Amino acid sequence: MSIFEKNLHQQAEHVKFSAGDMIIDHTLQASGFLVRRKRFIDIVEDDIYIWEINWFKQNDDADILCPEFLEEESLKLSVVVGTVELYSKDGEHFESYYLSGE
Numbered sequence: 001m002s003i004f005e006k007n008l009h010q011q012a013e014h015v016k017f018s019a020g021d022m023i024i025d026h027t028l029q030a031s032g033f034l035v036r037r038k039r040f041i042d043i044v045e046d047d048i049y050i051w052e053i054n055w056f057k058q059n060d061d062a063d064i065l066c067p068e069f070l071e072e073e074s075l076k077l078s079v080v081v082g083t084v085e086l087y088s089k090d091g092e093h094f095e096s097y098y099l100s101g102e
Contacts, residue, residue, distance in 0.1 A: 012073070015079045017034055017037070018034070019037070022087040025083070026083050028059075029059035032057075035053060036052050037049050037050070049071070050069045052069055053068065082096040
């Protein structure tokens with residue numbers, strides 16, 4: 001694993017999700033609430049977790065459909081790199097410093 005990948009995954013470990021948190025996905029041009037976390041058993045990865053999302057704002061002009069479920073690790077990485085903003089139900093906002101190098 002490269003230093004780039006290692007640093008990315010280390011920062012992703014600090015991202016925590018809870019039901020009721022709000023996300024803004026800039027790639028999908030949509031906003032939604034995390035509803036519930038579901039556990040799945042995968043032959044290759046062992047346990048994986050999926051978040052059900054209730055989208056409440058979508059760009060009607062975009063041809064992109066918002067998925068009902070997102071895989072937790074990829075969602076964490078998206079938050080770290082800044083393509084997804086995370087606002088916790090407790091009022092906290094996760095600030096991504098990954099791209100700025102701070």
